[in-house]
Amino acid sequence: MVDKKEVVQGWPLETGDYSVGDETSPVAVVSLGSNMNEDLVNAGAAVAGPLHTENLGIEKVVANIISNSNIRYVLICGSEVQGHITGKTVEALYENGIDAEKKSIIGSPGAIPFVENLPVEAVERFQEQVSIISMINNENLDELSAKIKECLDNDPGAYNEEAMIVELNESEEEEESTVSEEMDVSVSTGSVDTVSLNLLDIENRIRLMQDEIKQIASQEKISSGYYAGKIEGIVIGFILTIILVLIVFSGM
Missing domain, CATH: 3.40.50 (Rossmann fold)
Structure with missing residues (x-):
């Protein structure tokens, strides 16, 4: 034995x-x-x-x-x-x-x-x-x-x-592993949320830029018409003034 x-x-x-x-x-x-x-x-x-x-x-x-x-x-x-x-x-x-x-x-x-x-x-x-x-x-x-x-x-x-x-120290290792996995999930989720928020922010900024561009274009059109009309009026007034002057001098 x-x-x-x-x-x-x-x-x-x-x-x-x-x-x-x-x-x-x-x-x-x-x-x-x-x-x-x-x-x-x-x-x-x-x-x-x-x-x-x-x-x-x-x-x-x-x-x-x-x-x-x-x-x-x-x-x-x-x-x-x-x-x-x-x-x-x-x-x-x-x-x-x-x-x-x-x-x-x-x-x-x-x-x-x-x-x-x-x-x-x-x-x-x-x-x-x-x-x-x-x-x-x-x-x-x-x-x-x-x-x-x-x-x-x-x-x-x-x-x-x-x-x-x-x-x-198995329990400690398993706890650390679990915490690590939870952190990984949190980081992953956080990354997704951040990306989503960033995309939404970018889309909003693009929309704002598009609206601003339209407004600027519209203002430029109005301004262009205004300035064109103003110049046209000056030219016409100048021509009329010359005509009147010529008429006056010719009558004398």
């Missing part, structure tokens, strides 16, 4: 879309884009669930595993998540660890493989505590169940150190 350690109350500590079986089992199953939770825990896994993101999702996986010293194998199976490449990213984390400054998973093919909430010590504990069994893109329940049974038969016993607890 292999040695087991007492499991911390409320394990798994991080929330997620998973099912929990025998908490003292040495196997945790990550099913990537596939959901086979119940079948896998019924086959003997301590916990089983999908993994869709190569950042917060992986943080949760690591936190839940190192907080249970009885887990010694991580079986990666199911359909790989395109874009995020979570299966290969878990493998990269296990093989290469993380950049201590950037908090990026070294060698990950994922789009945003950053685990900002995981200290280097947590990643090292993950690497030391478990062995990775890769069956990526395999959804055959018979084969997966057989592999879980194999792990159970080869259970090395609990890791020689107590549970390591890592707080991920």
